[in-house]
Amino acid sequence: MNIQAIQEEIIAEFSMFDDWDERFQYVIDLGKNLPLVEQQFKTDDNVIKGCQSKVWLHAEEKDNKIIFTADSDAIITKGIIAILIRVFSNQKAKDILEANTHFIDEIGLKEQLSPTRANGLVSMIKQIKLYALGFEAKK
Amino acid sequence: MFDIQKVRADFPILSQKVNGKPLVYFDNGATSQKPQVVIDAMAQYYSEINANIHRGVHTLSQLATDAYEASRLKIQTHLNAKFSHEVLFTSGTTHGINLVANGFASFLKPGDEVLVSALEHHSNIVPWQMLCEKTGATLKVIPMNLQGELMQSEYEKLLSEKTKIVTVNHISNALGTINPVKEMIAKAHCFGAAVLIDGAQAVPHLIPDVQDLDCDFYVFSGHKICGPTGTGILYGKEAWLNKLPPYQGGGEMIKEVSFEKTTYAELPHKFEAGTPNISGGIVLGVAIDYMNKIGFGNIQEQEKLLLHYGTEKLLAIEGLKIYGPEVSSGNKTSVISFNIDGIHPYDIGTIIDKKGIAVRTGHHCAQPIMSFFEIPGTIRASFAFYNTIEEIDTMVDAIKKAKVMLS
Numbered sequence: 001m002n003i004q005a006i007q008e009e010i011i012a013e014f015s016m017f018d019d020w021d022e023r024f025q026y027v028i029d030l031g032k033n034l035p036l037v038e039q040q041f042k043t044d045d046n047v048i049k050g051c052q053s054k055v056w057l058h059a060e061e062k063d064n065k066i067i068f069t070a071d072s073d074a075i076i077t078k079g080i081i082a083i084l085i086r087v088f089s090n091q092k093a094k095d096i097l098e099a100n101t102h103f104i105d106e107i108g109l110k111e112q113l114s115p116t117r118a119n120g121l122v123s124m125i126k127q128i129k130l131y132a133l134g135f136e137a138k139k
Numbered sequence: 140m141f142d143i144q145k146v147r148a149d150f151p152i153l154s155q156k157v158n159g160k161p162l163v164y165f166d167n168g169a170t171s172q173k174p175q176v177v178i179d180a181m182a183q184y185y186s187e188i189n190a191n192i193h194r195g196v197h198t199l200s201q202l203a204t205d206a207y208e209a210s211r212l213k214i215q216t217h218l219n220a221k222f223s224h225e226v227l228f229t230s231g232t233t234h235g236i237n238l239v240a241n242g243f244a245s246f247l248k249p250g251d252e253v254l255v256s257a258l259e260h261h262s263n264i265v266p267w268q269m270l271c272e273k274t275g276a277t278l279k280v281i282p283m284n285l286q287g288e289l290m291q292s293e294y295e296k297l298l299s300e301k302t303k304i305v306t307v308n309h310i311s312n313a314l315g316t317i318n319p320v321k322e323m324i325a326k327a328h329c330f331g332a333a334v335l336i337d338g339a340q341a342v343p344h345l346i347p348d349v350q351d352l353d354c355d356f357y358v359f360s361g362h363k364i365c366g367p368t369g370t371g372i373l374y375g376k377e378a379w380l381n382k383l384p385p386y387q388g389g390g391e392m393i394k395e396v397s398f399e400k401t402t403y404a405e406l407p408h409k410f411e412a413g414t415p416n417i418s419g420g421i422v423l424g425v426a427i428d429y430m431n432k433i434g435f436g437n438i439q440e441q442e443k444l445l446l447h448y449g450t451e452k453l454l455a456i457e458g459l460k461i462y463g464p465e466v467s468s469g470n471k472t473s474v475i476s477f478n479i480d481g482i483h484p485y486d487i488g489t490i491i492d493k494k495g496i497a498v499r500t501g502h503h504c505a506q507p508i509m510s511f512f513e514i515p516g517t518i519r520a521s522f523a524f525y526n527t528i529e530e531i532d533t534m535v536d537a538i539k540k541a542k543v544m545l546s
Contacts, residue, residue: 020158020490021493021540021544024490024493052500052516053485054515073483074486075482075483076485076489112489
């Protein structure tokens with residue numbers, strides 16, 4: 001599925017929720033179910049330190065696509081990571097570079113990506129784009 | 140005892156809704172809310188007497204200057220400083236600390252020692268680290284114990300003739316610990332060391348008597364004591380302020396300027412370069428008047444009630460741990476820093492925010508404290524005199540619900 005289609009799917013899923021508790025519970029459950037970054041990849045090289053929570057991001061190239069795995073010490077951050085991984089992982093570098101994160105606004109989680117939250121997510125998205133740029137440049 | 144609802148009515152922001160819920164503002168350690176009289180004073184200044192100060196011969200300039208200097212006198216009285224020229228207006232605690240640290244660069248040399256405490260906010264660590272890097276002096280740290288108190292016996296061992304300056308907070312922003320600063324100052328003086336007290340977290344809760352404490356410097360920020368942001372005070376003993384070189388050069392802090400030689404103004408202007416935050420300085424005086432009108436006795440009584448009640452209700456939550464001194468020690472102000480076993484503080488703070496509850500999460504600009512406890516951060520509820528028992532109940536309910544969601 002292309003990035004655009006996945007984003008629309010997520011927006012549709014979130015439109016079911018009436019209040020913040022439901023929205024957060026869903027994000028928390030996504031976070032709990034996210035596959036963890038393998039311990040060997042949870043190194044200082046892969047950590048993105050926020051003021052509030054830490055994020056680990058690992059990237060591998062496979063069949064001309066980039067596979068991302070990520071983790072966080074905070075569950076809500078992890079839940080948002082699960083959403084971002086669903087959008088950006090297993091996609092071509094070029095598509096990742098062209099994609100935006102406006103869908104996060106539409107599901108009401110815009111402030112989670114605000115730099116003032118300092119939860120590592122803004123830096124993680126930058127890092128995803130940098131990986132995509134790197135893989136694209138290698139070609 | 141005051142009428143809490145009447146006091147709350149003084150603060151327009153407290154009737155706001157956040158995310159559709161009544162605001163429960165428990166982040167007073169970060170900044171305080173402002174009473175209408177302070178908000179009005181700001182507008183009044185700009186509507187009626189705005190002019191540059193210490194410079195003009197016209198009436199508005201005189202009115203503004205008089206109001207600014209009257210505020211300085213008010214603050215001198217509040218702190219019980221010997222002279223008004225010992226009271227410098229700054230842009231805040233961080234500015235005041237940097238001013239002193241910068242000044243000490245002229246005196247320190249390799250082999251000299253600077254003592255900071257393990258409980259310090261980054262603003263009272265980094266300027267001293269920079270000072271030591273510049274001068275070759277050594278930074279030493281007064282250690283803390285698991286109760287979040289400074290180890291006085293270790294402090295005494297650290298003091299020597301090499302110690303040139305000691306700096307410690309009056310009250311810890313992260314844990315609420317009240318430090319025995321009067322005793323610590325006396326011990327430092329036995330070795331001829333100067334002492335700077337960071338009073339940013341103290342001034343909302345108590346009135347520091349700088350002569351009684353005998354501190355060499357005392358700093359605080361106006362925005363923590365119901366005043367505007369961008370304001371603050373550095374108190375310094377006359378002898379020390381005369382010894383320190385100027386921090387910023389420019390207009391106002393000079394006596395005579397020529398390209399051959401410039402001479403500097405007397406205190407306090409020597410350290411007040413450029414056009415200051417005039418409205419801020421005047422309104423800071425209004426804020427202090429307001430606090431004194433409420434009465435620090437009343438403030439402390441209400442805060443003690445909130446601390447006791449909040450501690451009891453939070454400790455009833457399974458797996459919840461509070462950091463800092465025991466309430467029974469008497470060494471704690473109305474700050475409760477806590478975590479719930481297995482749950483990241485960020486998660487709790489994010490969920491309860493949606494219920495209108497403002498707490499702070501993270502390291503609170505005190506990373507060394509978090510490293511000491513080996514935690515990523517805490518949730519901090521910091522109460523002011525305008526908070527209520529009912530608000531604590533709202534927060535505790537919300538935390539219990541968040542805990543269920545996150546388990």
